[in-house]
Amino acid sequence: MNNSAANTGRVLWAGLRALLVLTVITGVLYPLTVTGIAQVAFPGKANGSEITDASGKVVGSELIGQTYNLPLEEGEETAAPDLKWFQPRPSNGLGTNSVNTQYSIILSGATNRSGDNEDLITWVKDAKAAVVKDNSTADYKVKPSDVPADAVTSSGSGLDPHISPEYARLQVHRIAEKNHLTVAQVDKLVTDHTDDRILGFIGEPRVNVLQLNLALKQLVTAKG
Numbered sequence: 001m002n003n004s005a006a007n008t009g010r011v012l013w014a015g016l017r018a019l020l021v022l023t024v025i026t027g028v029l030y031p032l033t034v035t036g037i038a039q040v041a042f043p044g045k046a047n048g049s050e051i052t053d054a055s056g057k058v059v060g061s062e063l064i065g066q067t068y069n070l071p072l073e074e075g076e077e078t079a080a081p082d083l084k085w086f087q088p089r090p091s092n093g094l095g096t097n098s099v100n101t102q103y104s105i106i107l108s109g110a111t112n113r114s115g116d117n118e119d120l121i122t123w124v125k126d127a128k129a130a131v132v133k134d135n136s137t138a139d140y141k142v143k144p145s146d147v148p149a150d151a152v153t154s155s156g157s158g159l160d161p162h163i164s165p166e167y168a169r170l171q172v173h174r175i176a177e178k179n180h181l182t183v184a185q186v187d188k189l190v191t192d193h194t195d196d197r198i199l200g201f202i203g204e205p206r207v208n209v210l211q212l213n214l215a216l217k218q219l220v221t222a223k224g
Contacts, residue, residue: 051210054218060210065089065161068213083134084178086171086216088209089150089160090127129154131170140173160204165194177218189215 038046049062060066069079073186081087113120131151132142148166168190176186193212197203 023087033161051214051215059214062161062208062211064159066210068209081134083174084174086163086168086209087134089154090152091165124152135170135174137173137177146170161208161210162195163209165190165205165207168207168212169192175216179216181219181223185219186216189219 005151035046038056044050051060051062053059067079068082068085068087070082072079082219128144128147128151131147132144148164150164151167151170154160170189172183172186172190175181176183179186189212190207193215194205194207196205
Protein backbone atom coordinates (compact mmCIF):
# COMPACT_ATOMS: atom_id res chain seq x y z
CA MET A 1 0.00 0.00 0.00
CA ASN A 2 2.84 2.40 0.92
CA ASN A 3 4.73 1.61 -2.31
CA SER A 4 1.58 2.18 -4.34
CA ALA A 5 0.96 5.56 -2.67
CA ALA A 6 4.59 6.54 -3.14
CA ASN A 7 4.51 5.59 -6.84
CA THR A 8 1.31 7.52 -7.32
CA GLY A 9 2.84 10.53 -5.60
CA ARG A 10 5.93 10.39 -7.81
CA VAL A 11 3.79 10.16 -10.95
CA LEU A 12 1.63 13.09 -9.87
CA TRP A 13 4.69 15.18 -8.98
CA ALA A 14 6.31 14.38 -12.33
CA GLY A 15 3.09 15.34 -14.11
CA LEU A 16 2.85 18.58 -12.14
CA ARG A 17 6.44 19.49 -12.98
CA ALA A 18 5.82 18.80 -16.66
CA LEU A 19 2.69 20.96 -16.52
CA LEU A 20 4.58 23.82 -14.90
CA VAL A 21 7.50 23.63 -17.33
CA LEU A 22 5.23 23.46 -20.41
CA THR A 23 3.07 26.29 -19.05
CA VAL A 24 6.11 28.53 -18.68
CA ILE A 25 7.47 27.60 -22.12
CA THR A 26 4.25 27.63 -24.17
CA GLY A 27 2.23 30.08 -22.09
CA VAL A 28 4.87 32.67 -21.24
CA LEU A 29 8.21 32.37 -23.05
CA TYR A 30 6.88 31.45 -26.50
CA PRO A 31 4.18 34.19 -26.66
CA LEU A 32 6.66 36.79 -25.38
CA THR A 33 9.24 35.72 -27.97
CA VAL A 34 6.76 35.77 -30.86
CA THR A 35 5.32 39.10 -29.70
CA GLY A 36 8.79 40.61 -29.39
CA ILE A 37 9.79 39.46 -32.88
CA ALA A 38 6.53 40.80 -34.31
CA GLN A 39 6.97 44.18 -32.61
CA VAL A 40 10.47 44.52 -34.03
CA ALA A 41 9.88 43.11 -37.51
CA PHE A 42 6.24 44.14 -38.17
CA PRO A 43 5.21 46.79 -35.61
CA GLY A 44 2.33 48.16 -37.69
CA LYS A 45 0.73 44.79 -38.35
CA ALA A 46 1.41 43.58 -34.81
CA ASN A 47 -0.53 46.54 -33.40
CA GLY A 48 -3.63 46.08 -35.53
CA SER A 49 -2.65 47.78 -38.81
CA GLU A 50 -3.91 51.09 -37.45
CA ILE A 51 -4.67 54.02 -39.75
CA THR A 52 -4.12 57.57 -38.52
CA ASP A 53 -5.47 60.85 -39.85
CA ALA A 54 -3.47 64.00 -40.60
CA SER A 55 -3.36 64.89 -36.91
CA GLY A 56 -1.96 61.51 -35.92
CA LYS A 57 -5.22 60.28 -34.35
CA VAL A 58 -6.02 56.60 -34.86
CA VAL A 59 -9.23 56.43 -36.89
CA GLY A 60 -9.45 52.74 -37.67
CA SER A 61 -7.70 49.68 -39.02
CA GLU A 62 -6.86 48.95 -42.63
CA LEU A 63 -8.23 45.44 -42.03
CA ILE A 64 -11.74 46.37 -40.83
CA GLY A 65 -14.39 48.24 -42.81
CA GLN A 66 -16.39 51.16 -41.47
CA THR A 67 -19.72 52.79 -42.15
CA TYR A 68 -20.13 56.34 -43.46
CA ASN A 69 -23.68 57.16 -42.53
CA LEU A 70 -25.80 60.12 -41.59
CA PRO A 71 -27.04 60.29 -37.99
CA LEU A 72 -29.88 57.88 -37.36
CA GLU A 73 -33.19 59.72 -37.58
CA GLU A 74 -36.09 59.01 -35.24
CA GLY A 75 -38.13 56.11 -36.53
CA GLU A 76 -35.37 54.82 -38.83
CA GLU A 77 -34.07 51.30 -38.39
CA THR A 78 -31.04 51.88 -40.61
CA ALA A 79 -29.14 55.12 -41.03
CA ALA A 80 -28.90 56.52 -44.56
CA PRO A 81 -25.46 56.64 -46.17
CA ASP A 82 -23.63 59.97 -46.08
CA LEU A 83 -23.14 60.49 -49.81
CA LYS A 84 -20.28 62.96 -49.33
CA TRP A 85 -18.05 59.96 -48.67
CA PHE A 86 -17.08 56.90 -50.63
CA GLN A 87 -19.28 54.04 -49.51
CA PRO A 88 -18.01 50.54 -48.66
CA ARG A 89 -19.48 47.17 -49.55
CA PRO A 90 -23.06 46.80 -48.28
CA SER A 91 -22.44 45.60 -44.77
CA ASN A 92 -23.89 48.96 -43.79
CA GLY A 93 -27.53 47.97 -44.12
CA LEU A 94 -28.07 48.97 -47.75
CA GLY A 95 -29.80 45.92 -49.15
CA THR A 96 -27.21 43.89 -47.32
CA ASN A 97 -26.83 40.14 -47.54
CA SER A 98 -24.60 40.07 -44.49
CA VAL A 99 -25.46 39.08 -40.96
CA ASN A 100 -23.28 42.01 -39.89
CA THR A 101 -25.15 45.27 -40.54
CA GLN A 102 -22.76 47.73 -38.86
CA TYR A 103 -19.25 46.31 -39.39
CA SER A 104 -19.25 45.07 -35.78
CA ILE A 105 -15.92 43.34 -35.29
CA ILE A 106 -17.39 40.81 -32.86
CA LEU A 107 -19.69 39.50 -35.60
CA SER A 108 -18.27 38.10 -38.79
CA GLY A 109 -19.98 36.12 -41.50
CA ALA A 110 -22.59 36.13 -44.24
CA THR A 111 -26.05 34.62 -44.50
CA ASN A 112 -24.88 31.82 -46.84
CA ARG A 113 -28.08 32.07 -48.85
CA SER A 114 -28.02 30.37 -52.24
CA GLY A 115 -28.03 32.32 -55.49
CA ASP A 116 -31.71 31.56 -56.11
CA ASN A 117 -32.87 32.57 -52.62
CA GLU A 118 -35.72 35.08 -52.91
CA ASP A 119 -34.49 37.24 -50.03
CA LEU A 120 -31.02 37.44 -51.53
CA ILE A 121 -32.38 38.34 -54.95
CA THR A 122 -34.51 41.09 -53.42
CA TRP A 123 -31.57 42.47 -51.42
CA VAL A 124 -29.35 42.60 -54.50
CA LYS A 125 -32.04 44.25 -56.63
CA ASP A 126 -32.75 46.84 -53.94
CA ALA A 127 -29.03 47.51 -53.44
CA LYS A 128 -28.47 47.92 -57.19
CA ALA A 129 -31.39 50.34 -57.48
CA ALA A 130 -30.00 52.37 -54.57
CA VAL A 131 -26.50 52.45 -56.08
CA VAL A 132 -27.90 53.65 -59.42
CA LYS A 133 -30.02 56.32 -57.74
CA ASP A 134 -27.35 57.56 -55.31
CA ASN A 135 -24.56 57.79 -57.87
CA SER A 136 -26.44 59.35 -60.77
CA THR A 137 -25.80 63.08 -61.10
CA ALA A 138 -26.94 65.79 -63.48
CA ASP A 139 -24.15 64.98 -65.94
CA TYR A 140 -23.57 61.29 -65.17
CA LYS A 141 -26.21 58.59 -65.33
CA VAL A 142 -25.43 55.19 -63.89
CA LYS A 143 -26.88 52.18 -65.67
CA PRO A 144 -27.71 48.98 -63.77
CA SER A 145 -25.19 47.16 -65.94
CA ASP A 146 -22.47 49.52 -64.65
CA VAL A 147 -22.89 48.34 -61.04
CA PRO A 148 -20.15 45.87 -59.99
CA ALA A 149 -20.89 42.88 -57.78
CA ASP A 150 -19.11 44.27 -54.71
CA ALA A 151 -21.47 47.26 -54.71
CA VAL A 152 -24.45 45.02 -53.98
CA THR A 153 -23.01 42.09 -52.01
CA SER A 154 -21.11 41.89 -48.76
CA SER A 155 -17.89 39.96 -48.36
CA GLY A 156 -17.82 36.55 -46.73
CA SER A 157 -16.68 38.09 -43.46
CA GLY A 158 -18.90 41.18 -43.67
CA LEU A 159 -15.83 43.18 -42.56
CA ASP A 160 -14.04 43.79 -45.87
CA PRO A 161 -12.46 47.29 -45.85
CA HIS A 162 -11.86 47.28 -49.61
CA ILE A 163 -13.92 47.89 -52.71
CA SER A 164 -13.02 47.34 -56.33
CA PRO A 165 -11.60 50.21 -58.40
CA GLU A 166 -14.74 49.89 -60.55
CA TYR A 167 -17.03 50.58 -57.60
CA ALA A 168 -14.82 53.45 -56.43
CA ARG A 169 -14.92 55.08 -59.88
CA LEU A 170 -18.66 54.60 -60.05
CA GLN A 171 -18.87 56.95 -57.06
CA VAL A 172 -16.48 59.61 -58.42
CA HIS A 173 -19.10 61.89 -60.01
CA ARG A 174 -21.27 61.87 -56.88
CA ILE A 175 -18.29 62.59 -54.63
CA ALA A 176 -17.17 65.44 -56.88
CA GLU A 177 -20.64 66.98 -56.91
CA LYS A 178 -21.25 66.66 -53.17
CA ASN A 179 -17.84 68.09 -52.24
CA HIS A 180 -17.60 70.75 -54.98
CA LEU A 181 -14.54 69.14 -56.52
CA THR A 182 -13.71 68.31 -60.11
CA VAL A 183 -14.19 64.80 -61.44
CA ALA A 184 -10.49 64.75 -62.37
CA GLN A 185 -9.47 65.54 -58.78
CA VAL A 186 -11.57 62.73 -57.33
CA ASP A 187 -10.61 60.27 -60.04
CA LYS A 188 -6.93 60.92 -59.24
CA LEU A 189 -7.63 60.10 -55.58
CA VAL A 190 -9.00 56.73 -56.63
CA THR A 191 -6.03 56.05 -58.88
CA ASP A 192 -3.54 57.03 -56.17
CA HIS A 193 -5.23 54.75 -53.61
CA THR A 194 -5.70 51.68 -55.79
CA ASP A 195 -3.57 48.78 -54.60
CA ASP A 196 -2.43 46.30 -57.23
CA ARG A 197 -2.51 42.53 -56.93
CA ILE A 198 -0.19 41.16 -54.23
CA LEU A 199 3.11 40.15 -55.87
CA GLY A 200 1.46 41.01 -59.16
CA PHE A 201 -0.78 37.94 -59.36
CA ILE A 202 -2.51 37.27 -56.02
CA GLY A 203 -6.01 38.64 -55.52
CA GLU A 204 -7.55 41.59 -57.35
CA PRO A 205 -6.86 45.34 -57.48
CA ARG A 206 -8.58 47.01 -54.53
CA VAL A 207 -9.18 50.33 -52.82
CA ASN A 208 -9.18 50.78 -49.05
CA VAL A 209 -12.25 52.93 -48.37
CA LEU A 210 -11.01 54.45 -45.11
CA GLN A 211 -7.70 55.53 -46.61
CA LEU A 212 -9.52 56.92 -49.64
CA ASN A 213 -11.94 58.91 -47.48
CA LEU A 214 -9.09 60.31 -45.39
CA ALA A 215 -7.42 61.52 -48.58
CA LEU A 216 -10.75 62.99 -49.69
CA LYS A 217 -11.09 64.82 -46.37
CA GLN A 218 -7.61 66.29 -46.78
CA LEU A 219 -8.43 67.44 -50.30
CA VAL A 220 -11.70 69.08 -49.21
CA THR A 221 -9.99 70.74 -46.25
CA ALA A 222 -7.16 72.06 -48.41
CA LYS A 223 -9.67 73.43 -50.89
CA GLY A 224 -11.21 75.36 -47.99
